[in-house]
Amino acid sequence: MREALGDPLLLPGPRGMRPTARAEALRDPLRQALDALAQAVSAPAVFDPARASQTWRVASFDYGESTILLPALAGLRAAAPGTRLAVLEVAPADMGRQLEQGGIDLAFHVGDEAPGGLRRRLMFAEQYVLVGRAGHPGLSRRPTLAEFSRFEHAIVSPDGGGFRGVTDSALSERGLSRRVVLSVPHFLFLKSVLASTDLVAMLPSRLVQDDPRLQQVEPPVAVAGFEMHMLWHERSHRDPAHQWLREHIAASV
Numbered sequence: 282m283r284e285a286l287g288d289p290l291l292l293p294g295p296r297g298m299r300p301t302a303r304a305e306a307l308r309d310p311l312r313q314a315l316d317a318l319a320q321a322v323s324a325p326a327v328f329d330p331a332r333a334s335q336t337w338r339v340a341s342f343d344y345g346e347s348t349i350l351l352p353a354l355a356g357l358r359a360a361a362p363g364t365r366l367a368v369l370e371v372a373p374a375d376m377g378r379q380l381e382q383g384g385i386d387l388a389f390h391v392g393d394e395a396p397g398g399l400r401r402r403l404m405f406a407e408q409y410v411l412v413g414r415a416g417h418p419g420l421s422r423r424p425t426l427a428e429f430s431r432f433e434h435a436i437v438s439p440d441g442g443g444f445r446g447v448t449d450s451a452l453s454e455r456g457l458s459r460r461v462v463l464s465v466p467h468f469l470f471l472k473s474v475l476a477s478t479d480l481v482a483m484l485p486s487r488l489v490q491d492d493p494r495l496q497q498v499e500p501p502v503a504v505a506g507f508e509m510h511m512l513w514h515e516r517s518h519r520d521p522a523h524q525w526l527r528e529h530i531a532a533s534v
Contacts, residue, residue: 289301326521327521328521328525330360330529331360331362332363333363333364333522334363334364335364335365335522336364336365336367337365337366337367337386337387338367338369338384338385338386339368339369339385339387339388339389340370340376340385340387340388341368341370341371341388341390342370342390342439343467343468343469344468344488345371347469348485348487348509349389349511349533349534350368350389350530352534353533353534354366356533357529360529371388371389373390373395373396376390376395376399376512377396380514381514381516383516386513386523386526387511387512387513387526387530388511388512389404389510389511390509390510390512391507391508392509392510395512399512399514400512400515400518401513402510402527402531403509404508404509404511404531405487405508406508407485407486407487407508408486408506409483409484409504409506410484410497411429411481411482411497411499412484412489412495412497413479413480413481413482414476414477414494414495414496415494415496416496417481417496418479419432419479419481420481420496420498422498423500424498425501426455428501429459429502430452430457430458430459432459432480433460433463433480433481434448434461434482435462435463435464435465435471435474435480435481435482436448436461436463436483437464437465437466437467437468437471437484438464439466441464441466442464443464444461444464445461446483447504447505448500448502449461451502451503451505455502457502462480468485468488472484472488472489472492472494472495476492483500483504484497485506485507511531
């Protein structure tokens, strides 16, 4: 430090070493720097949502937007009115990198399709139900397998254009198939299609449970459900604001 400053800093005196004028001038700035360092490495401050001004960036597909983010939004605005929320379309292939680099703060996705190496929290387990418009003539009761196979079906294909899904795999195990006549990329669009046509679809139950336009019945074939997870990176795990956001969303589901 003496060489860097070009000053001896301490000089011998009659009662030991004494600071130079340069050293005296550094006393207060160094004390302030040490105090700031001590504060930085001490326990993090308690997060006050009422005074917060963060912009949070979360990623999900439209199912998670409806079943997780929508229930949390009103409470988030009331508790943290100075914050902002940006909702992005989830990109599974880039999710891990985006979370690591801070491009997004949280992601919501199917657990077994999420990348490894991330922190996660189970939001809920979901099951599929057979859905059609209210008053659909074929859904007054649980259909038989033969009736189910004769319906005209629609399917959600997030990657675009697919006409097979988990239901088709379950039917194939029984030597059966169904007629899929419509493939769409988003659940919410499909709900409107079902409400205005006689098409049916296998949809997650939470997505349709409060929609008066639609009715649901138990399907005649067992189809494996899925688990929705909240995902984040280790870099954010102990951040008080991030912890508060995670807890708020989890409590809203």
